[in-house]
Amino acid sequence: MSIIEGRYGPNVIITSVDKIFNWARLSSIWPLTFGLACCAIEMMCTNASRFDLDRLGIFPRPSPRQADCLLVSGTLTAKMAERVRRLYDQMPEPKWVISMGSCANTGGPYWQHGYHVVKGVDQVLPVDVYIPGCPPRPEALLDGFLQLKELIKKETLAKKPA
Amino acid sequence: MLVTPPNRLLRLVIYKNNIMDIPAYIERLEEKIGTDNLQTNYPHDQLTITVSRDKIQEALQFLRDDDEALFDHFMDLTAVDYIGKQPRFQVVIHLVSIPKSQRIRIKINIDDDSAEMPTITGIYPAADWFERECYDLYGIRFAGHPNLKRIMLYDEFEGYPLRKDYPIRKRQPRVELRKPEVRRSDETVEPPR
Numbered sequence: 628m629s630i631i632e633g634r635y636g637p638n639v640i641i642t643s644v645d646k647i648f649n650w651a652r653l654s655s656i657w658p659l660t661f662g663l664a665c666c667a668i669e670m671m672c673t674n675a676s677r678f679d680l681d682r683l684g685i686f687p688r689p690s691p692r693q694a695d696c697l698l699v700s701g702t703l704t705a706k707m708a709e710r711v712r713r714l715y716d717q718m719p720e721p722k723w724v725i726s727m728g729s730c731a732n733t734g735g736p737y738w739q740h741g742y743h744v745v746k747g748v749d750q751v752l753p754v755d756v757y758i759p760g761c762p763p764r765p766e767a768l769l770d771g772f773l774q775l776k777e778l779i780k781k782e783t784l785a786k787k788p789a
Numbered sequence: 790m791l792v793t794p795p796n797r798l799l800r801l802v803i804y805k806n807n808i809m810d811i812p813a814y815i816e817r818l819e820e821k822i823g824t825d826n827l828q829t830n831y832p833h834d835q836l837t838i839t840v841s842r843d844k845i846q847e848a849l850q851f852l853r854d855d856d857e858a859l860f861d862h863f864m865d866l867t868a869v870d871y872i873g874k875q876p877r878f879q880v881v882i883h884l885v886s887i888p889k890s891q892r893i894r895i896k897i898n899i900d901d902d903s904a905e906m907p908t909i910t911g912i913y914p915a916a917d918w919f920e921r922e923c924y925d926l927y928g929i930r931f932a933g934h935p936n937l938k939r940i941m942l943y944d945e946f947e948g949y950p951l952r953k954d955y956p957i958r959k960r961q962p963r964v965e966l967r968k969p970e971v972r973r974s975d976e977t978v979e980p981p982r
Contacts, residue, residue, distance in 0.1 A: 709963040
């Protein structure tokens with residue numbers, strides 16, 4: 628017998644559709660991990676026991692069809708951009724994109740020259756959260772997810788005023 | 790006073806006021822492929838030979854199999870683009886001899902813009918991907934290579950990006966970009982000539 632059983636009578640919970648949808652979405656962000664370079668090491672570390680993203684309901688998925696967030700961590704090359712785009716297109720709506728690290732944000736050390744690097748994931752995908760750092764600390768990645776949760780909280784089904 | 794027997798004079802090279810001892814197998818290699826096809830030097834304290842393009846397979850075969858050389862380990866193959874000079878390209882090969890504990894650097898000058906040299910995969914199979922990389926980035930064609938195609942870039946890529954005349958601003962994206970690239974300034978940066 629735990630503390631919650633037997634405490635409440637039969638009840639009705641009233642909330643808005645927006646609230647319950649957003650609550651469900653932000654409480655179980657399943658990112659499709661897209662580790663491309665050294666940022667992926669920090670991402671793995673954040674997923675592992677020390678920082679434990681799972682306690683925030685964030686659980687990495689290997690398949691785009693089960694994911695609702697694309698976490699691009701690392702240098703996006705022109706050759707890889709096509710694959711990222713294809714995986715993004717395979718993800719079900721609603722979907723969000725987190726760009727992790729300087730390379731994914733702007734191209735990083737390849738930001739001006741370089742025939743091979745896409746100068747930012749936002750040239751290929753719509754990005755919701757940018758995490759600066761080279762590579763970002765696990766705390767920064769955690770903060771990025773918390774910012775994404777704040778974003779999801781503001782989403783609404785209602786038509787936006789013109 | 791330096792007393793050297795006459796037949797030993799061939800083996801000494803003066804480099805930065807130091808007299809370097811050139812191993813005997815280099816002399817034998819010189820006899821084999823001809824003096825015109827081989828120059829020996831000692832930059833950065835490493836034995837370096839420049840071999841003419843047509844004799845490279847013969848020279849490498851010798852360096853691998855000679856009892857004193859025994860260069861059994863292929864380390865590296867890359868190229869340099871000396872744009873504006875003749876010869877324009879230089880292919881550099883590094884070899885290591887594990888039994889004899891010695892290293893050698895081999896340079897091949899490629900003097901025309903067809904940029905072609907014979908493959909060395911018949912002698913060192915490990916050179917396969919190195920030659921493909923060299924072809925991919927420098928456009929040097931290795932005649933006789935079993936599978937000479939791009940190894941890192943995609944097949945639709947035009948040009949050879951590490952050549953000095955490749956436009957520095959040229960981009961070849963495979964997907965449509967959502968917005969233009971952010972640039973520090975609009976001035977064009979020309980590669981050094």
